[in-house]
Amino acid sequence: MSERPPPDPSDPRDPPGPPDQPDLFARPARAVAPGAVHLPDWLGEARQRALLESCREWAAPPAGLRVVRIGNGTMSARQLSLGWHWYPYGYSRTAVDGDGAPVKPFPAWLGEWALAAVAEALPGEPPPAEPYDIALVNHYPDGARMGMHRDGDERSPAPVVSFSLGDSCVFRFGNAEGRGRPWTDVTLGSGDAFVFGGPARLAYHGVPRTVPGSGPPALGVRGRLNVTLRASGFGGGG
Ligand SMILES: O=C(O)CCC(=O)C(=O)O
Numbered sequence: 001m002s003e004r005p006p007p008d009p010s011d012p013r014d015p016p017g018p019p020d021q022p023d024l025f026a027r028p029a030r031a032v033a034p035g036a037v038h039l040p041d042w043l044g045e046a047r048q049r050a051l052l053e054s055c056r057e058w059a060a061p062p063a064g065l066r067v068v069r070i071g072n073g074t075m076s077a078r079q080l081s082l083g084w085h086w087y088p089y090g091y092s093r094t095a096v097d098g099d100g101a102p103v104k105p106f107p108a109w110l111g112e113w114a115l116a117a118v119a120e121a122l123p124g125e126p127p128p129a130e131p132y133d134i135a136l137v138n139h140y141p142d143g144a145r146m147g148m149h150r151d152g153d154e155r156s157p158a159p160v161v162s163f164s165l166g167d168s169c170v171f172r173f174g175n176a177e178g179r180g181r182p183w184t185d186v187t188l189g190s191g192d193a194f195v196f197g198g199p200a201r202l203a204y205h206g207v208p209r210t211v212p213g214s215g216p217p218a219l220g221v222r223g224r225l226n227v228t229l230r231a232s233g234f235g236g237g238g
């Protein structure tokens with residue numbers, strides 16, 4: 001999280017869009033790189049509300065939302081885990097860098113959402129061999145961001161599935177070689193899914209900025225929420 005690429009407002013692929021007219025034009029599914037697919041508006045209003053309600057419950061202690069310390073600094077997005085607790089850089093069954101409490105269980109319905117999103121994003125690919133058993137929930141207050149990194153602490157090659165709620169963000173999807181270009185900037189809005197697997201599974205990615213106030217007012221999220229689902233591949237009952 002130490003590398004913070006500056007925002008690139010001149011990039012024509014990076015329009016935040018008028019926040020009051022998000023649905024004026026339907027946004028089609030788009031492959032951003034081989035194995036990486038953006039599914040706009042994948043969660044309808046009811047499922048966005050259900051996921052938000054669950055995030056609020058998960059955010060409460062024990063093992064709730066926390067500030068993540070990395071090196072000498074802290075991440076600006078606050079985070080919680082389900083199933084397995086992620087810390088820099090590994091997984092445990094308790095919030096070892098938080099209050100030490102057992103991690104909350106990974107709900108089966110999130111695993112079903114993940115499989116459905118993968119099937120839609122990557123048709124023709126065999127379904128993941130291992131079950132989805134990890135969720136990381138990130139809350140981005142205004143001004144928060146996430147540096148370029150890769151999700152490399154899981155053993156399973158199953159695609160990562162991400163769901164966004166609330167404010168839009170610029171999601172920067174790069175390559176597996178390093179933190180630099182080439183990358184593609186994608187606007188992820190409330191209800192969008194993003195799947196990255198296969199050759200894109202270990203690609204560097206990050207969130208250079210969110211767009212404060214751009215979320216659907218009726219949903220009532222302050223800032224931005226992102227939920228990423230992963231398969232640990234750790235075995236032993238997940
Ligand atoms: O907030 C996002 O869209 C990305 C989150 C992410 O990359 C992560 O949790 O590893």
Ligand SMILES: [Fe+2]
Pocket residue numbers: 149150151205
């Ligand atoms: Fe990530």
